[in-house]
Amino acid sequence: MILSPARILALLRKEFIQMRRDRITFAMMLVVPVMQLMLFGFAINNDPKLMPAALVAPPGDPFARAMVTALENTGYYRFVEADVSAAQAERMLTDGRVSFVVTMAPGFGADLLAGERAQVLIEADATDPAAASGAISTLETVAAQALTRELGPGPPVRGPEIVVHRRFNPEGSSQLNIVPALLGIILQMTMVMMTAMALTREIERGTMENLLAMPATPAEIMVGKITPFLAVGAVQVAVVLIAARAIFGVPFEGSSGLLLAGVFLFVLVLVLLGYLISTVSRTQMQAMQLSIFVFLPSILLSGFMFPFRGMPGWARVIGEVLPVTHFLRLVRAVMLKGAGLGEVRAQFMALAAMVVVLALLALTRFKRTLD
Numbered sequence: 001m002i003l004s005p006a007r008i009l010a011l012l013r014k015e016f017i018q019m020r021r022d023r024i025t026f027a028m029m030l031v032v033p034v035m036q037l038m039l040f041g042f043a044i045n046n047d048p049k050l051m052p053a054a055l056v057a058p059p060g061d062p063f064a065r066a067m068v069t070a071l072e073n074t075g076y077y078r079f080v081e082a083d084v085s086a087a088q089a090e091r092m093l094t095d096g097r098v099s100f101v102v103t104m105a106p107g108f109g110a111d112l113l114a115g116e117r118a119q120v121l122i123e124a125d126a127t128d129p130a131a132a133s134g135a136i137s138t139l140e141t142v143a144a145q146a147l148t149r150e151l152g153p154g155p156p157v158r159g160p161e162i163v164v165h166r167r168f169n170p171e172g173s174s175q176l177n178i179v180p181a182l183l184g185i186i187l188q189m190t191m192v193m194m195t196a197m198a199l200t201r202e203i204e205r206g207t208m209e210n211l212l213a214m215p216a217t218p219a220e221i222m223v224g225k226i227t228p229f230l231a232v233g234a235v236q237v238a239v240v241l242i243a244a245r246a247i248f249g250v251p252f253e254g255s256s257g258l259l260l261a262g263v264f265l266f267v268l269v270l271v272l273l274g275y276l277i278s279t280v281s282r283t284q285m286q287a288m289q290l291s292i293f294v295f296l297p298s299i300l301l302s303g304f305m306f307p308f309r310g311m312p313g314w315a316r317v318i319g320e321v322l323p324v325t326h327f328l329r330l331v332r333a334v335m336l337k338g339a340g341l342g343e344v345r346a347q348f349m350a351l352a353a354m355v356v357v358l359a360l361l362a363l364t365r366f367k368r369t370l371d
Contacts (some may be wrong), residue, residue: 004189039315040299048310049132053100054081054089063109067120070142071102077137089123093167095343096329098131099309108160116159126166127332128177131307136164154218168336181304181336183240184266184327187233188298191267195229195274196287204284222359226271233267253338259331260342264353266327272358273323279365298324326350358369 053071057064072167081088087198103121105111111118120138124132139162165351167174193254221302226289237260244250299305301319308319308367319325333339341348 007101007201017127018191020302026134035296039297043301043315045310046130046306048131048307049074049075050078051099051131051135052080052097053077053102053311054084054098055079055102055104056084056089057102057104058106058108059083059103061109062114065103067102067142069103074138074142076138077102078246091343093125094228094333094337095346096125096333100135103284106154112160114314119163120160121163121165123165123167126169126172127336128303128307129169129172129174131173131309132166139164149215175248176336178304179244179250179330181328182246183263183331184302184324185299185304186236186240187263187270188324189269189295190236191229191233191270192274192277192294193225193288193291194232195271195283196277196291197284198229199275200226200281200284200287201279202283220365222275222362222366226268226275229271229274230264230267233263233270237263238268247333250335252335254334255340256342259334261347262327262330262351265348265355266323266330266348267352269323269351269358272355272362276358276362276365280361298322299326303328320350323351323354 055068057068068079068082072079077100079102081092084092086103089098089103092098093101100121105119108118108120116359120139122136124136126132150261157321166172212223241328245252273294274367277290277294278287281290287354299317301315302308302322302325306323308316308325326347330351332345333344334345337343
């Protein structure tokens, strides 16, 4: 068989013209590699620094001040609260405002000077074991150096005993961190894509005219389209939660009603996001591509794969806009920490705001596209 260069060139020209017209696909080919390069090159860090911490210590104790300074000098700790009660520190650890609580008992300095073995209690939020490991590994050396500088020349004094409590995940099991978060990732992957393809399927099959001919408003069409996917999401939630408990032994410390309320709000955000994608896509392939484009930063910048606090500021700003980021905080807090509504109120408010914004955008875009 003889190949005709003229026919091949004609076919190539036709393919390039089609590629140029399909702007979404062309943009995906360029944007996705650049986005992956930027995220993996600059945003990902498995050894987070400047982790927020709180101090519970007797006021005015010079040894406590020396310990705080030494811990901050390691680069791992950033004391956002340096004078709190034990109850306040417990609330801050539960709602995620701090990753560590450093506690020194009254008389800490006097015990050291008397030759007794004083204790320093470090409580670490171990729901993400990778985030806490680097900071914990420096404790013994830091404590000894801090007290040596504070005591100055003189007879040797026994250093403090460092007691580390890995809260909410004592064994440092990665399964307790990953499995609850998988609920959000699975829902993100399926709900957005299935909903995004719902409206484009009508366009491709030529049934959109029949849908628009019905005596229904855009809001009614949206509700009718997304409601079945809420039911699908409920089935997925049940499967993941049962498997998490029965197979992986993930504890369930908090309120099931609070968790289910958060799940419902999160799924509602996802189906609205998928519906919004469907209004800007003309084919199911474009809807799938845009869904993957949204999924990539969601899995990398939400704290699912890499510690959230280890990312630079610009990456954390992007992460805060992603619904899965707030859902992961919510599900880990409720399931592993037993958090109540007070501790996860901020996550509920963020998801509720996203519901309102996405619903308005989807309705506005639907009217402009199809009227």
